[in-house]
Amino acid sequence: MRANELQAIYIMWMRQMKRFVRSRSRVISMIIQPLFFLIFLGVGFRNVQMPGLEGSFIDFLAPGIVAMAILFSSMFAGVSVLWDKQFGFLQEVLVAPVSRFSIIIGRTLGGATTALIQGLIILIISFILGVRPSSIPGLLLAIVFMILIAFSAVGFGLVIASRMNDFEGFQLIMNIIMFPLLFLSSAFFPVKEDMVLRTLSFFNPLFYMVDGLRGSLIGTENSIFSPFMDLVVVIIICVAMLSLGSYSFSKSEV
Amino acid sequence: MNIVETFNLTKRFNDLTAVDHISFSVRKGEIFGFLGPNGAGKTTTIKMLTTLLNPTEGTAKICGYDIVRDRDMVRQSIGVVFQEPALDTMLTGRENLDFHARMYGLSREERTTRIEEVLKLVNLVEKKDTLVKYYSGGMKRRLEIARALMHFPKVLFLDEPTLGLDAQTRRTIWEYIKRMNKEEKTTIFLTTHYMDEADFLCDRVAIIDHGKIIALDTIPNLKNAIGNDVIILSCSQPTDLRKRLEREDWVKSIEQHNSSLTLGVEMGEEKIPIIVEISQKIGVKIKSISVRKPTLDDVFLHFTGRRIRDEKDANSSLEKRSSFRRRGV
Numbered sequence: 180m181r182a183n184e185l186q187a188i189y190i191m192w193m194r195q196m197k198r199f200v201r202s203r204s205r206v207i208s209m210i211i212q213p214l215f216f217l218i219f220l221g222v223g224f225r226n227v228q229m230p231g232l233e234g235s236f237i238d239f240l241a242p243g244i245v246a247m248a249i250l251f252s253s254m255f256a257g258v259s260v261l262w263d264k265q266f267g268f269l270q271e272v273l274v275a276p277v278s279r280f281s282i283i284i285g286r287t288l289g290g291a292t293t294a295l296i297q298g299l300i301i302l303i304i305s306f307i308l309g310v311r312p313s314s315i316p317g318l319l320l321a322i323v324f325m326i327l328i329a330f331s332a333v334g335f336g337l338v339i340a341s342r343m344n345d346f347e348g349f350q351l352i353m354n355i356i357m358f359p360l361l362f363l364s365s366a367f368f369p370v371k372e373d374m375v376l377r378t379l380s381f382f383n384p385l386f387y388m389v390d391g392l393r394g395s396l397i398g399t400e401n402s403i404f405s406p407f408m409d410l411v412v413v414i415i416i417c418v419a420m421l422s423l424g425s426y427s428f429s430k431s432e433v
Numbered sequence: 434m435n436i437v438e439t440f441n442l443t444k445r446f447n448d449l450t451a452v453d454h455i456s457f458s459v460r461k462g463e464i465f466g467f468l469g470p471n472g473a474g475k476t477t478t479i480k481m482l483t484t485l486l487n488p489t490e491g492t493a494k495i496c497g498y499d500i501v502r503d504r505d506m507v508r509q510s511i512g513v514v515f516q517e518p519a520l521d522t523m524l525t526g527r528e529n530l531d532f533h534a535r536m537y538g539l540s541r542e543e544r545t546t547r548i549e550e551v552l553k554l555v556n557l558v559e560k561k562d563t564l565v566k567y568y569s570g571g572m573k574r575r576l577e578i579a580r581a582l583m584h585f586p587k588v589l590f591l592d593e594p595t596l597g598l599d600a601q602t603r604r605t606i607w608e609y610i611k612r613m614n615k616e617e618k619t620t621i622f623l624t625t626h627y628m629d630e631a632d633f634l635c636d637r638v639a640i641i642d643h644g645k646i647i648a649l650d651t652i653p654n655l656k657n658a659i660g661n662d663v664i665i666l667s668c669s670q671p672t673d674l675r676k677r678l679e680r681e682d683w684v685k686s687i688e689q690h691n692s693s694l695t696l697g698v699e700m701g702e703e704k705i706p707i708i709v710e711i712s713q714k715i716g717v718k719i720k721s722i723s724v725r726k727p728t729l730d731d732v733f734l735h736f737t738g739r740r741i742r743d744e745k746d747a748n749s750s751l752e753k754r755s756s757f758r759r760r761g762v
């Protein structure tokens with residue numbers, strides 16, 4: 180790879196960092212929303228008994244909320260290519276002597292980084308709220324999961340951005356696809372004991388992300404598969420999403 | 434030497450042929466204008482030449498590189514200012530330039546000196562650390578022009594560089610365009626539907642209509658093609674005078690707009706007394722009369738039978754919208 184391409188990846192990434200820092204209200208709302216979920220659900224259902232729930236509810240919930248925060252903000256980062264398209268900036272990028280591949284890498288790295296920062300903030304806040312990681316290697320594996328979730332969702336965002344021409348389409352996808360998948364992913368409540376939910380969740384890509392993150396972060400009592408099995412599935416999902424995302428992006432017209 | 438050459442360049446969108454087998458060449462160092470009404474195919478041509486769209490048929494060469502096969506080399510050799518604004522408004526002016534410089538692989542030293550240089554060229558040095566969203570429309574346009582120059586392109590494409598700007602800003606932008614053509618020896622390919630713009634800037638002009646080139650020449654030659662002066666007069670009974678003048682064989686063309694007549698003639702100055710005499714004879718009072726050299730507007734009329742302005746009026750709402758977009762956000 181030429182030095183030129185590395186420069187391009189760097190500056191694409193840097194641009195998104197700058198935009199991230201400068202759009203404070205968006206960042207705050209993207210952190211506040213999952214935080215409210217965590218605090219109100221976590222504290223509100225503190226003493227609730229659920230079938231299949233081991234230990235405290237907030238421990239169970241925290242990984243789900245972290246996954247949700249990363250998913251939404253990376254998807255948004257992927258879809259924000261639409262902004263560039265609408266405001267013409269995409270043309271400036273595409274007319275530069277830089278390969279489409281580097282452009283996609285830069286874009287994905289930028290989006291994933293911003294989403295990870297938000298995910299880490301939620302994670303730290305959940306530690307403050309009393310959630311404890313099971314072990315140091317577990318925590319590290321959890322961070323690997325967070326990275327994979329971020330990249331997969333940016334990829335998915337890129338697919339949407341290449342197929343749609345406005346944000347209404349994105350809203351629609353969020354409401355009719357992402358929310359149901361998220362609710363059925365065991366992010367908010369266990370699906371272990373209900374055979375129908377449990378079977379359905381095996382077809383839900385988000386389930387493996389949440390299950391793996393939970394298993395590695397707080398221990399395997401509440402997860403269905405072992406974190407390593409989840410890891411394999413999530414890596415496959417991630418590679419598929421990124422390939423699909425870059426393919427759609429490189430084919431889309433300005 | 435030809436720096437841009439097209440060979441039957443064609444683009445079809447479904448049933449619509451937006452660009453229809455055009456072949457022309459741009460010489461090194463000149464300012465070449467593409468002049469045509471809305472929807473003529475100017476932007477589509479630029480998008481093909483700048484590798485953003487694939488031609489349906491035919492091809493083109495820029496600095497000897499094929500626009501389909503040697504995209505990277507073409508991209509390396511050109512600078513583009515798009516019709517629609519293409520800045521990141523959440524970045525400062527300097528950051529936009531820095532983004533561009535790195536995308537084009539400029540070294541650290543090149544970046545710092547060149548950013549200062551182009552900012553100076555378009556008079557934006559004081560504004561460099563302001564977010565672009567706080568720039569005026571004209572400032573944004575100047576920044577885009579500066580940016581397109583960052584990497585020393587051999588050819589600069591400007592798609593409607595002054596669309597939606599006020600008269601004074603247009604003037605300044607014209608000055609910058611002239612200056613970079615002279616000082617940086619950049620070949621310039623620009624599109625416009627403003628006659629005065631092409632008239633002021635371009636060495637040679639191609640007139641494009643419905644995707645086809647209908648005339649291509651230097652501006653003096655195009656004007657000579659009409660072979661006459663234009664006389665404009667306003668009078669009391671224009672219809673009577675028009676009917677009378679139509680009988681004179683030295684009147685090449687005559688047109689009536691409300692109370693004014695526009696005539697195409699040879700040696701205009703000598704025809705004025707004759708017209709005055711005729712109108713006195715038939716009792717028509719002339720309020721004013723003047724001779725001018727034909728403009729590109731007249732040239733367009735001559736070649737297409739239509740005035741560019743007629744279409745522009747029909748599309749004025751569209752134009753307003755795009756100028757609004759440029760200022761907004």
Ligand SMILES: Nc1ncnc2c1ncn2[C@@H]1O[C@H](COP(=O)(O)OP(=O)(O)OP(=O)(O)O)[C@@H](O)[C@H]1O
Pocket residue numbers: 446449451469470471472473474475476477478516626
């Ligand atoms: N992506 C597209 N899909 C379908 N039709 C298109 C597309 N882009 C342009 N056209 C059509 O091609 C024709 C030429 O458009 P183009 O934008 O090249 O015109 P133009 O000369 O730049 O006009 P203007 O002065 O308004 O900018 C128009 O009829 C336009 O509707």
Ligand SMILES: [Mg+2]
Pocket residue numbers: 475476477516592593
């Ligand atoms: Mg156009």
